[in-house]
Amino acid sequence: MRVLIVSSPGIGHVFPMVSLAWAVRAAGHDVLVATTGQALAAADAGLHTVDIAPGFSFETNMRDAAARHPHLMALARGGLTDPRQVVELFGVVTRPLVPAVLAAAERWRPDLIVHSPTDGGALLAAARLGVPVVHHGFGFFSAGPVAQAMRENMADVYAEHGLTSGATRSVTLDVAPPSMLAEPDDFGWAMRYVPYNGGGVLPDWLAQDTGGRPRIAVTLGTVAPRVTGLGPVERLLAVAPRVDAEFVLALGGADLSGFGELPANVHAVDWIPLGPLASTCAAVIHHGGAGTTLTVLDAGVPQLVLPSGADRHINARAVAARGAGLAATDEDLDVALVEQLLGDDKLRTAAQEVRAEMAAMPAPATLVPRLVELAG
Template identity: 50%
Template sequence: MRVLFVSTPGLGHLFPMVPLAWALRARGHTILVATASDALDGAASAGLSAVDASPGFDRRALIARLREEQPELLKKRLQMRLTTLEEASGFFARMTERLVDGVVDAAQRWRPDVIVQSQVQGAGLVAAGRLGLPLVEHGFGFARTPNISQKIFEKATGAFERHGVSALPESATIDVAPASMIDGHPSGWPMRYVPYNGGRVLPDWLLEPERRPRIAVTLGTIAPDFGGVDPIRRLIELAPSVPAEFVLATGSADLSGLGTLPPNVRAAGWVPLNELLPSCAGIIHHGGAGTTLTAAACGTPQLVMPSGADRHINAAAVERRGVGISLEPEVPVSAEILHRLLDDPGLMRTAAEVRAEIAAMPAPAEVAEHVERLV
């Protein structure tokens, strides 16, 4: 069986699909990923063959240009507080237009038996409709998206009409969110969230026993492109008053504006969260779906400072279930909140409960059998 994975060009959409791709390949199937920009390299780094669905598209260069030419647009993006992903369907429709021709071309040449796409990506819908293929929509977070495909279909009419698709294809859905953390009912096939954050050579300090409680700090793969590292400035100022080691897992983000870091703050660059979090008493992050689910799967209490997009939805899920604390952008972080993240037994107990819940969900290998039966 040949399986074409279609991903929005962002690591946060690609990474949750990697374990299923691996599981299908382990069962003898052939995998190809169609995406662009950062996700293209991300797929190749995960050992998956990939094709560029939008040559020349560079997400980081686009954001840099917007920062220079339309700073108010970026500011609005950071202030966005989605309650459903349907509210951002216009953006997803535009992304569909960027990818659709390349995805359909790859599908026509490669001839897959089934398409698996990241939810909210319309190019997979077009390709499946064009070739008459079964489609699986792969969830990536806590937002419920029952009407998002219809909204994309209505707003990206040019993409569908250009390829002769007059109706949405039939589709199945994979839901990676633990049931106790969602506002509503699971969608389709439940699947255990297996954290994948890329591979790296681990630093020696991560393999040594920690001498004091450790708190991970990350802003994900996209948020620093929009707002830099300003969200953690206050945190760095408070760090000396907290008896913990803070690990800034901020990738290639420019930290120079933070000045000299306190002795108990370690700038670690890019560290896979699934390797870092088992040694951590807590994590502070921006509310990205992948980060939130990785922390939940590791049983790590969370302090979420959401910064636009679907991150307020994810932060609300954390607060509602009791696995962490949600702090609105206008509320400054305090030493008291940091001490609570470290010491609150309720957070630790509930985080452990959710970790066990996720571990009991069907593994990607089991869901791979559903994909086979669908074909």
């Protein structure tokens, strides 16, 4: 079986598909990832990857889109609240990539296409080649309705290519725990979210005893620091000295020189996979990216979500509604909020319940035979 994985040009969209790609490869099938921009990081996961748009810049694309669709960009910065808004925004991003996706699919001739639901080109490719498509979720809204909304959003592009309908066979694959999934798709498959945040040699201090002092990881993901800046870091640095905890700033090597000398209980790290870090923490404070949120849930620790735009408000609401953490604004960040995050046993209990729920979901390897059957 030949499987083509098509991702929108973002790490947060391609990383959730890595575990399934590994499972398919381990079963002896061929896998190719077709994407561009930051999502080319899939190659670092040992996956064969093609750049469908060399030189593509997400930032440049978004600036151009902002000039043409200012209301969408204002919405993205303020925070999307509905999956259909996500589709409207990413429709602008994926439309220019459709010809490249079609070309890659026609060259490779897959038996099955797996795609992030905000990528519209894969839908056209599956329809043109007559192969089934899997809508692979990456957050807390079901991938099926999102893919259908993308199909409707791109009706004019379908018409341009002489297509009147989508793939004849499709399946939704959702990775969010069922108790937190919005708009569940009755015809979808559930798959356990296996965190992949990049590889790396783990530092010795990660395994060292903290002496009973709780450790709190702070991360803003890969996109937010470039788009909205370092956000709550300054406020956190003012709060940290008054909290009896060790804070780890996992900001991907962001320049912190403007903040002066860090408090004694705060240290910054250049890069470390979030999964291993979160598993040593009592709590995590972050920006609300879907991959970050799911990775922390997999670790079973409470989280404080400070959403900074895009779909992060959707993710923050899901966490707060399940009781596995808190959702707040940057301005809300104070000593009392951090102490609540550390001291509220209900948050920890709910986080551990979600962790158990995720662990009971079907592992990626168990779905491979079903993919083979789907591919026919």
